[in-house]
Amino acid sequence: MMKKTWLALSCLALALIVGGCGGSSSTSEGDLASDTQVADTYNGDSAVDGGYDGVSPDLQFPPDSADATPDSTGEDGSDAPSPDVLDDATTSDAIDDATADSTDDATSDGLDDATSDAIDDATADSADDATGSDAGDLGGDVFVPQPSDNVIPNGDFELWSDDLPNSWLGEQNNISSDQVSRSQSGVHGGSSALVLANNSDAHKRFTTAGLSLLGGRYQCTYWVKGKGEIRNAYYDGDFSSYKPAGYYQIDTTEWQQISYSFFLAADTNGTFELIFSVRNTDSAAGDLQIDDVFCYREPNLCDTLVCESWETCDLAQPQCKPNSGYCSSDTNCFTYEECKPDHICGLKAGRCYGTADCDVNGATPKCDLSTHTCVAGDPCGDVSCSDWKSCDPSDGKCKLQTDRCDTTFDCTGQKTACDTSTHTCEATEHSSNIVPNGGFESWSVYDIPFYGEHLIPDDWYGLDIPGSTEIDPQYIVQITSGAHSGSYACQLIDADIADRFTTEAFDVPTGTYSCSYYVRGHGSIRHRWYSLAGWSKFFPEIDVDTDQWQRVTFKINGNVTQFRFIFYASYTQADKGHIQLDSIVCTKD
Numbered sequence: 230m231m232k233k234t235w236l237a238l239s240c241l242a243l244a245l246i247v248g249g250c251g252g253s254s255s256t257s258e259g260d261l262a263s264d265t266q267v268a269d270t271y272n273g274d275s276a277v278d279g280g281y282d283g284v285s286p287d288l289q290f291p292p293d294s295a296d297a298t299p300d301s302t303g304e305d306g307s308d309a310p311s312p313d314v315l316d317d318a319t320t321s322d323a324i325d326d327a328t329a330d331s332t333d334d335a336t337s338d339g340l341d342d343a344t345s346d347a348i349d350d351a352t353a354d355s356a357d358d359a360t361g362s363d364a365g366d367l368g369g370d371v372f373v374p375q376p377s378d379n380v381i382p383n384g385d386f387e388l389w390s391d392d393l394p395n396s397w398l399g400e401q402n403n404i405s406s407d408q409v410s411r412s413q414s415g416v417h418g419g420s421s422a423l424v425l426a427n428n429s430d431a432h433k434r435f436t437t438a439g440l441s442l443l444g445g446r447y448q449c450t451y452w453v454k455g456k457g458e459i460r461n462a463y464y465d466g467d468f469s470s471y472k473p474a475g476y477y478q479i480d481t482t483e484w485q486q487i488s489y490s491f492f493l494a495a496d497t498n499g500t501f502e503l504i505f506s507v508r509n510t511d512s513a514a515g516d517l518q519i520d521d522v523f524c525y526r527e528p529n530l531c532d533t534l535v536c537e538s539w540e541t542c543d544l545a546q547p548q549c550k551p552n553s554g555y556c557s558s559d560t561n562c563f564t565y566e567e568c569k570p571d572h573i574c575g576l577k578a579g580r581c582y583g584t585a586d587c588d589v590n591g592a593t594p595k596c597d598l599s600t601h602t603c604v605a606g607d608p609c610g611d612v613s614c615s616d617w618k619s620c621d622p623s624d625g626k627c628k629l630q631t632d633r634c635d636t637t638f639d640c641t642g643q644k645t646a647c648d649t650s651t652h653t654c655e656a657t658e659h660s661s662n663i664v665p666n667g668g669f670e671s672w673s674v675y676d677i678p679f680y681g682e683h684l685i686p687d688d689w690y691g692l693d694i695p696g697s698t699e700i701d702p703q704y705i706v707q708i709t710s711g712a713h714s715g716s717y718a719c720q721l722i723d724a725d726i727a728d729r730f731t732t733e734a735f736d737v738p739t740g741t742y743s744c745s746y747y748v749r750g751h752g753s754i755r756h757r758w759y760s761l762a763g764w765s766k767f768f769p770e771i772d773v774d775t776d777q778w779q780r781v782t783f784k785i786n787g788n789v790t791q792f793r794f795i796f797y798a799s800y801t802q803a804d805k806g807h808i809q810l811d812s813i814v815c816t817k818d
Contacts, residue, residue, distance in 0.1 A: 380442060381503060384451075384522035386411070386423045394423060396438050399502040401464045404433035417452040417484045417520035425507045426516040427457070436464070436502040442526070444496050444544045449489040449503070449524035456480045457510030457517040461489040464502040471506060479517060494544060539572045565601035576601075584608045584625030595625065617652035636743040637816045638782055643714040645745060645812045657714050657812045663742065664794065665735055667813035669707075669719040677702045686719055691733040691793050696759040699728035700798075708809055713747040713778045718811035723752075727797030737815075739788040744815040747778040750808045752801030756781075760789040770797075776805055785815060 382396035389395065389411055398406070408426045416422040427433045453459060458476035462469045472489060479485070493501070503524065510516040531542035536549035540557070543550045551557050555572045562574035569575045580603075581587050581596035587603035588594060595606040609620035614627035621628045632654045634640050634647035640654035647654055648661040655661060657668035665688035676682050677690065683702035690698045690705070706720035721730055737760070748754050748771070755770040771781065794813065801807035 378525040379523050380440065380447070380526065381437060381449075381522050381524050382440075384524075385419050386421045386520060386522075387419045389421065397436070399436040399438045401468075401502050401504065402434055402436040404435045404507070408433065409435065412515075412518055419520075422518050422520035424455075424516055424518050425457075425505065425510065426512060427507050427510050428512065430508060432506045432508040435505045435507065438502070439499040440497065440501040440503075441499050442493060442497050442501045444493045445529045445531070446492050446527045446544075447490060447524050448527060449491075449522070450486055451489075451522040452484045452486050452520045453479055453517060454481050454484050454515070455510065455517045456514035458508050459487070459517060460506045461487075462504040462506060463491050464500070464504060465493060465497050466500050468504075476506075476508070480514070482514075484520070492545070537572075563601075579603060585623065589623050594622070615652075636818050637745055637814055638743050641780070643812075645714060645747075645814045647743070647816050649817060657814055661816045662814045663735070663737060663817070664813050664815050665732065667746075667815075668715045669712075669717050669811060670715045672707055672717065675702075688733050688735075689719075689730070691731040693731075693734045693791065693793060696729065696731055696793055696795055698731040700730050701728075705730065708806075708811075713811035715811075718809050720750075720807055720809050721796070721798035721801065722807045723798045723801050725800070727753075727755075727799040730796045730798065732794045734791040734793045736790045737785070737787040737792045738817070740786075740817045742785050742787060742815040742817055743782070744785060744813075745780050745782045746813040747780055747811045748773055748808065749775055749778045749805070750801065751803075751805035752808045753799045754796065754808055754810075756794065756796050758785065758792060758794050760792040762789045770799070773808060774805065778811070787817070
């Protein structure tokens with residue numbers, strides 16, 4: 230009879246603090262949702278292991294998407310001085326876009342965001358000039374914008390709540406609310422104007438709330454007075470460059486009009502924000518006051534062009550163009566391809582992408598990739614494979630030999646662990662598997678605090694906090710027949726919502742690991758892990774209703790300590806033996 234030496238004092242302390250070991254913990258994973266998750270990369274499994282009702286043949290989990298960092302440190306670089314070009318209020322286009330454009334991306338002043346200019350305005354301008362859209366002339370009719378055409382909500386700053394303008398201060402705004410105020414004297418129009426105060430050399434962004442705008446060219450004007458520096462940009466998932474390349478130097482008590490234009494290559498879905506960048510304002514001169522921001526979209530031929538389902542209208546040109554992966558003629562395809570009736574590029578007769586496109590039993594079984602033509606010769610004649618692979622003449626590619634592997638995902642039989650040093654599939658208990666007793670081949674009688682003596686698998690029933698095992702040890706049963714591999718498997722019985730079943734803590738060396746486990750029975754199962762790096766995400770719950778062993782695959786990243794696997798079996802039923810686990814494997818790629 231054995232006793233778990235790690236329980237003596239820790240469980241006494243645990244009993245005093247949380248009311249006992251092994252029972253339901255008052256600190257759940259939900260309480261730790263803010264913990265840093267284990268960085269992981271998940272990969273699917275290409276092999277199919279045979280399906281059963283309610284579960285896909287080989288369950289896979291995709292990677293989490295990485296968080297985007299929209300704004301980087303490149304914005305606050307030094308600025309080239311800009312001309313003080315401000316006409317009076319009688320000039321409708323006070324600052325000509327051509328002047329602003331000429332000082333745009335061509336001037337390298339370190340002002341652009343790290344994401345740079347996703348759609349170069351110079352390119353957009355040249356495309357617009359080609360179609361006459363900058364002149365506002367489509368078919369000879371000049372478009373005169375009306376007040377209702379303004380796409381900027383509350384551009385006249387007449388609506389305020391809690392001393393802040395409605396429909397402004399978007400996600401990309403970084404000017405503080407105490408630097409934003411309202412002026413109700415000497416305004417340009419209506420009864421209110423905006424005041425922005427930023428006395429520092431570092432610019433601050435004042436932005437609209439997120440807007441949904443149609444793609445196309447937009448023309449904007451606004452009125453400004455006071456003293457300071459100002460420029461404009463926009464955000465649509467990326468930051469544009471600023472116009473002008475430097476700043477407009479404002480030092481006037483009279484309202485002056487500034488013009489700004491931009492081009493959106495595609496529609497935005499609540500992501501567009503118009504940006505006012507300000508710095509070096511002078512409070513003695515009223516800082517910078519802004520009023521009557523007006524932006525309208527110029528008409529575009531794409532508004533009337535009707536494209537096919539496989540086409541999209543190119544706003545910059547404008548004309549219908551094939552979507553990615555589609556073609557309108559052979560000129561959209563490679564020389565060895567032709568545009569098929571479904572508007573997808575396909576091989577011309579006698580041409581090939583690879584040997585698989587040639588007739589292995591014919592006179593020309595090999596693909597000459599220099600000409601993409603099927604030729605005579607041995608498909609494997611110039612193919613060199615590693616010693617655990619061999620060339621398949623049907624496609625001239627190297628394939629794994631029997632019982633050889635690149636990762637554990639290639640080991641689909643009873644040998645579940647891939648020893649990547651030899652590229653051979655090995656038994657679950659092989660040293661390449663970092664999961665202690667992952668095959669449940671070793672069991673001993675332990676004295677479990679508050680539960681007494683029970684037969685449980687060695688290296689399991691972890692009581693490390695957080696993540697301690699909760700399941701009553703009497704519901705952990707040794708299966709002596711029909712194991713997936715080896716002599717034993719582990720049965721979990723839980724008629725209700727799952728209690729945790731956890732390994733003891735172990736360290737995972739640096740590297741990426743391919744993992745799998747096998748499950749059968751009737752109920753549901755899910756898993757996650759915890760280490761000193763934090764909690765992983767919860768993997769999807771899997772409904773199980775089969776007598777056949779089913780494989781689940783996933784990946785983990787190493788270089789973590791105090792790692793423990795946690796399994797949750799729920800609503801198990803006796804008709805198919807509750808939930809049974811076996812062959813839990815993680816091997817380094």
